[in-house]
Amino acid sequence: MLSCQTIMNALERLAPRRLAEDWDNPGLLVGSCAQKVSRILVALDVDDAVTQEAIDRRADMIVAHHPAIFRGMKQLRTDLPLGRRLTALLTHNIAVAAAHTNLDITHGGVNDVLAERLGLEKLSAFVITHQEDGVTESLGRVGSLPTPLSIEDFAHAVKERLGVSHVRLAAAAARPVRRVAVCGGAGADFIDDAVRRGADVYVTGDVKYHEAQRAVEQGMHIIDAGHFGTEAPVLPVLVEQLYAELAAERGEIEIFVTNTQRDVFDVITS
Structure with missing residues (x-):
């Protein structure tokens, strides 16, 4: 076993809290830094399914992307979903951290x-988000494809490579795709930034109708691959990163990705 603090130190090296936006709430949200951890479940959300999975798989800790506690709490109501989950986690001595x-x-x-x-x-x-001593930190990335693709071919490639059931495409006038902006999760606020950076297409999630319309009016394609679909690929990578950070520590640790969490949306086609 390792201490929860040791896990938090590893997580801090991988994703320093200083990088987080001011409105965010990363860090250890449930549990004690002193408690012992031998099994870690990695997930996007701490929802009811993940909470029960952690209990069933005897996890001592959940490392999630989205904070289990996001806004200030004035009550702990055990008859409401959040209070019920927190009670279950505390009852089973399961720590919860967020990055x-x-x-x-x-x-x-x-x-x-x-x-x-x-x-x-x-x-x-x-x-x-920050620049200092020649180091630039940012939300999202801009990159290039090795060879240009039609927007239809690229949209199909996004669907296949992310393993999602569908993507939503808002296509601008005929424009081959070479320069691509991406932002996992909900990145529609940065559509104008993607246009300014000369992106042919912007891949993100949670795009609203008029936001997509604004992108197309400015001549940029947009692909909504879903909040879940654009963030889920990091989970197995985070597992491997945590293993690497903890390799020199004395103590047994098992880290695994959730096998119950899925996109909250289903697509009904008929």
């Missing part, structure tokens, strides 16, 4: 994994 926008921004995190999965090369910063 959210810090995992989005960090090198090797959500957006680097997404860009690599889509076959992008020559990556550069997208929405810059």
Whole structure:
């Protein structure tokens, strides 16, 4: 076993909390730094299914992308979903940590994994969050495809490479795809940034109708591959990164990806 603090130290090296946006809530959210951990479940969300999975698989800790506690709490109501989950986690002595926008921004995190999965090369910063001593940190990435593709072919490639059931495409006028901007999760706020960076297409999730319309009006394609679909690829990578960070520690540890969590949306075709 390892201490929870040892796990948190490893997570801090991978996705430093200083990278997180001001409104975010990463870090240890449930449990004690002193408790012992031998099994870690990695997931996007701490929902009811993941909570029960952690109990069933005897996990001592959940490392999630989205914070289990996001806004300030004034009550702990056990008859409501969040209170019920927190009670179950505390009852079974399961610690919960989150690495959210810090995992989005960090090198090797959500957006680097997404860009690599889509076959992008020559990556550069997208929405810059910090610059110091020649180091640039940003939400999202901009990269290039090895060879240009039609927007239809690229949309099919995104669907296949992310393993999602569908993507939503808003295509602009005929424009081959070479330069691609990506932002895992909900990145529609950065559509204008993608246009300014000269992207032929922007891949993100949670895009609304008028947001897609604005992208097309500016001559840029947009592909909505879903919040879940654009973030889930980081989970197995995070497992391997944690193993690597903890390799020199004395103590047995098992780290595994959730096998119950799935996209909250289903697609009904008939």
